[in-house]
Amino acid sequence: MIGETGVRVKRRILAVLTSVALLAGCVPVQTLAEPPERPDVKSVEADPSAFEDGGNLVMALSSEPDRLDPTTSSSLYTRYVMQTMCQKLYDIDENGEITPMLATKLPEITDDGKTVRIPVRDGVKFADGTDFDAEAVKTTIERGLNLEESSRAAELGPINSVTAIDDETLEVTFDQPFAPFTAALADRAGMIMSPKALDEEGDDFGDNPVCVGPFKFEKRIAQTSIKVVKDPNYYDADKVHLDSITYQIMTDANIRAANIRSGDVQVADTISPQDIDALDEETGIGLLQSNSLGYQGLTVNMGFGDNPENYESPLGQDPKVRKALSMAIDRTALVNTVFNGWFSPACSGIAPDSPFATDASNDCVDYDPEGAKQLLEDAGIELPLKVNMKVSNTQDTLRFAQAVQAATKEAGFDISVQPMEYTALLDAQDRGDYELLQLGWSGRVDPHGNLYTFHYPGAGNNVTGVDDDELSDLLTNASESTDESDRAELYGKASQRIGEINSIIYLYRQKNLTAYTEDVAGIDVYSDGVVHLSEAGFLKEDQR
Template structure:
């Protein structure tokens, strides 16, 4: 989609909520023609939300079998845990590919294919992991420690791996016996357990990897309650119950179909009609009305992640490659990027655009994280007047033009259009280029952008929210950012185990990143998942993933 949006409207700031609401309403009229957005009204600034992370089965009667349909707000990328970067891929993989570890509803790391948390040697260089017996991959291959070893080594060596920097400075991986894995490090690496509670810990069938190689994602094979059944590109992905699963007695559905529905209005309409039973990423425009409807439940949970603007400082050859030179003021002059950050009133924008359902974000560390600090909680100054002065110091023309690529979903466009009007006060002329979500993932990987608006669903350890995005040459460093001091601090933070010391180091990283602004952090979503009360056993946690492995159709007893 190549449509460009340009609008002119009044600025938004934290002291003028009524004016901001009128602004967003007028902007939404522009979006209606292209996206079907509707105007919104501002709510009071202070609204307390309570997490609801589960729809328990309780004393309801389970109806064994059945075909559940979940509406996904975007299409997953390739179903390969080693290379994927999409939250929506994690939704699907969660039912098919179990991990060595997982997180629970309290954000604690718990064993899954492992049987206990790792044992770390006194010097921090050897991490020993016991794994379960009696598990089988969907292709009949026995699960064992050697399969886990091969998966981790694939994460380190496969071309295009997005997991390498998540796994840390591994020297070697050993299989001590069928039930014991050992990871040997060049230096201590504290985030390893958290990394193995995400895609890096999804253990792949050695037989399937050997047969498919880099094409593994076309037909993934893992240990899980369900197994891959088929994919229709841009339409749906289907999984079916795996009879070889070690805990098959607690799997109730026959199939789950993930149907791609990018429009939030369409997802809500299909939920109401019964065509789907679960829908992710319900729009803040719809959730209040849906929550009042009979037969509909809402799960909601705060996010460990963030939404932000990524500015291209040096991604000239693709993500993970050495930074190149981009000869633009945005890429070369930190004053220009600081001016853009200072033009954003985060609280006012998020409150008016998202009906107070989301929260402003100032850094990649959620305020609720045990690794949060005063530095990571501090928000950059909002000062449009000073922003204009910085642009003048940088010697650039004003209004300074910036092209922003953004997902063409209604909510993403609504925010981008409000942002466009808001930063005009700081001396910026923002042009919005909407593109399909899957295309935007490719754009950020290739580096074919000046600025783009995307987010990250978040991880329990800050390393998972920071190192891959901010360390020189890391697997998700879409900005092409490189700062030796940040690299040093991130490495230090990953090598110490004391939580307070790590929090202090990550706070120093945030302070430097807020000066350099390769990413301008904007807001945190609440994960809003709607479901039909004909189903239960659905969970959603702070990492943003909706869990359907133990879901079932139910009736009241």
């Protein structure tokens, strides 16, 4: 039974959220006390004989990718496109398990954990016709380590040397054991690039990327589309059904849904919770959904970038203020109302269904707006505290941002919401040109990729400026341990420490929601959020 105070709080939240929806001109929010169970549907499969040969599949992409360079990219949407043309040493399967891709089996690791040998495929060619071998793998890994603009260095760990033992064997030695290495090679750090193309293109590689894959890059029209075409050099070409794939940029969720309904696109990512129930009722449209390894959260500038005005503020400098902001947000109520119960609250960078999840990583700060306000008063803050929050300009993100804006007023915050185009928001993040911003992370199978890179000083995604010795030691020790239970315990302690610092305030986890027309099959969406189209194709008329 809910007490009188609890009833008043819930009523205030509902009133606030309803007002936000009406003011924003959005679909009215629907309150769900207990969201229904929604089991994962990760793949739409068909027998190989059911596919037609050829055709151009169009996918509606919810945001424009950044540069198509595996070494420097930081966008989930870039991974969508790269998935079809830049294969990795390893991949993840529908169960989140790491499986060989361009490698032939999982690495051989010495007992001390400092030497790793990776066997790679023979008889494989890049899209430019040159040979794929261990020397090419070495070139890619060293670029990830040494390129000044690399976003991969922290993911690759404390590498001492990289050696091509022969054409089919790569050896990597480490100064210290580095458990997340294989998982890193199941993402962009493991996308192997043509050494010839790297030599010819240099820093411009992302304008004309060349890798190993079922498809190869053809053209890009900025802010409009990216097209890839079937690569005749691909070693497993018999499994490729399509002639080409066009990724059409459609940032408006309503437009993506309309194009799926009309059949003008065959696949659309990031379907809005406002649209998905209606789409599910329509004939000829299918839906894929999978839980996410990632999160959405608030990133606080604590000292990153060249403009002190962005971080020399109570929010950036006082942990009490950041804790107050975290306490002021009722994650469950906001998620259930704004997203119709499709998403779930997040309290750390480790998903609850990860094998590394513990009670410590699942623990969440109590919602306590009165306590939050008291913290601000104890810190000597003049109320209301004005904060500028940059967000992407998508409908769902704006709905949530406006709900946070309204719901935190009770605790003494006055948050202004500044919408931006997604790539502009990424640029602002990377330059430290923000006080507070709302962005997410699609997630990695190893917690190192969700925590270390954001919270270790100098790491590629540490855009907050956080530098905490206790947290750094926990994250380093977790990466060096080869015992999964020890690593889980260390990541739990790290999650607790992050919850004290609040450089990132975790809010919710999306489901990966993808719609498709039922004249296509061979599509997968796993927990890393990437829509797999490499073996997609149109179905024969009698198979639809």
